[in-house]
Amino acid sequence: MSDLKCIGCGAALQSGDETKKGYIPESGMKREDAICRRCYRLKHYNEIMDVDIDSGEFMTMLNSLYEVDGLIIKVIDAFDINASLIPSFNRIVGDKKVIAVLNKTDLLPKSVNVNRLIHRAKLMLKENGITAVDMVAVSALKNHGLDRLIDMITSHAGGKDVYVVGTTNVGKSTLINQLIKMTTGDGEVITTSRFPGTTLDLIDIPLDENAFIYDTPGVIVPSQMAHYISKDDLKHITPSKEIKPVTFQLESGQTLFLSGLARVDFEAGDRSSFTVYASNQLTLHRTKTSNAENFYEKHYSGLLAPPEIESPVLMENGKTFSFDVTEDSDIEISGYAFISVSGGARVSVHVPKGVEVNLRQTIF
Ligand code: GDP
Known part of the structure; x- marks a missing residue:
């Protein structure tokens, strides 16, 4: 372990363990602008890698935010609001002002x-006990809504530093890069320099002459589907362009598979429409519920791929959520899909154990 930090994510650079955060091959360590392999790949190949961030260590770092004075920008993934919530966020934030940014609205x-x-x-x-002074819907990638965000930052920051927080993959780095581009005119910047020995394991980037934006590494939330599949498959389940909804007219006694990672059984109710909002790459397949288990056993990694899964996880390590849908609602499978269902249906959803499923009032 060295005291050099990755200029991309702020992790301490190390060449000892490829599976841990901050890994960099030894040869890369000598470079002036060293970034860890994860950030390198993200930057150059847009790959997403699993990194085992020790949450205890991580929370200690986030807790140190409590001590500082500033404005908090809480980034939320519009496609996965649930997994964007950080446990003990309030304790970390104290009485600082929070602006909530709903990102990835282009999807x-x-x-x-x-x-x-x-x-x-x-x-x-x-x-979750969080009150935001302002909220704005943006797309960091497409640069939508960021002017409004900058106005909000200017009016609420009062010359103080700005801390961008959020769970992994919500788009913090993309957002910060855009903000920097817009406020300083610089091209692609992840960060300006390494800060060995800072008390906070955060990255600071000049916002103007007096104030800084601090980028915090993301918190990994175990309820996200992303943690149950290989990193290669993550790109299949993470939507990368505007989602095209697909509607099925189902009878009770029918089942809808969303690839091999979710099974939706329509147990009781009148013929009804189920609209799936998910990555366009998922395989959607309808079958009879009475045949669903057999079908899954045969096809979980064949017909139902991508993503390719190694074992029939819904059978071996699955969990079932049952809902009585009384009004038009969305069933949210964390980080994977929304399914809009009309009122008057009893529905069961099977997912890998650990993934959260919630019923919410519809937004569609
Ligand atoms: P971080 O882990 O929170 O810093 O997230 P990143 O900024 O690294 O973004 C994670 C992934 O989400 C990357 O593949 C980004 O290209 C993508 N992303 C970030 N912002 C947006 C957005 O507004 N729209 C879309 N479609 N993708 C985004």
């Missing part, structure tokens, strides 16, 4: 009512 189909989405996000934050 949502046009039929989504953004105001309802914002309303839902606010409710979810409230359920």
Whole structure:
């Protein structure tokens, strides 16, 4: 372990263990602008790698945010609001002001009512005891809504530093790069330099002459589907362009597979439409519920791929969530899909154990 930090994510650089954060091959360590292999791949190949971030160590780092004065930008993935919530966020934030940024709105189909989405996000934050002074829907990638965000930052920061926090993969780095580009005119910057020996394991980037933006590494939330598949398959389940909803008219007694990682059984109710919002690469397949188990056993890695899964996880290590859907609702499978269902249906959803499934008022 050295005291050099990756200029991409702030992790201490190390050449000892490829599976741990901050890994860099020894030869790369000598470079002036050394970045860890994960950041390198993200930057150059847009690959997503699993990194085993020790959450204890991580929370200690986040806890140190409590001590500082500044404005918090809480980044939320519009496609996965649930997994964007950081456990013990309130304790970390103390009485600092929070601006909530709903990112990746470019992925949502046009039929989504953004105001309802914002309303839902606010409710979810409230359920978690978080009050944001402002909230804005943006796409960091497409540079939508960022002017409004900059105005909000200017009006709430009062010359203080700005801390960008969020779980892994919500788009913090992309957002920061865009903000820097817009406020300083610089091209692609991950960060300006390494900060060996800073008390916070954070990366700071000059916002203007007096204030800094701090990028915090993401918190890994185990309820995300991403943790149950290989890193190669993650790109199949993570939407990368506007989601095209697919509607099925189902009868009770029918089952819908969303690739091999989720099974939705329509148990009771009148013929009803089920609309799936998920990565366009998932395989959607309808079958009879009475035949679903057999079908899954045979086809979990064949017909139902991608993603390719190694074992029939829904049978071997699955969990079932049952819902009585009384009004038009969305069933949210964390980091994987929304399924809009009309009121008056009893539905069971099978997912790998650990993945969260929630029923919410519809936003579509
Ligand atoms: P971080 O882990 O929170 O820093 O997230 P990154 O900035 O590294 O982004 C994670 C992934 O989400 C990358 O593949 C980004 O290209 C993608 N991403 C970030 N912002 C957006 C966005 O606004 N829209 C879309 N479609 N993808 C985004």
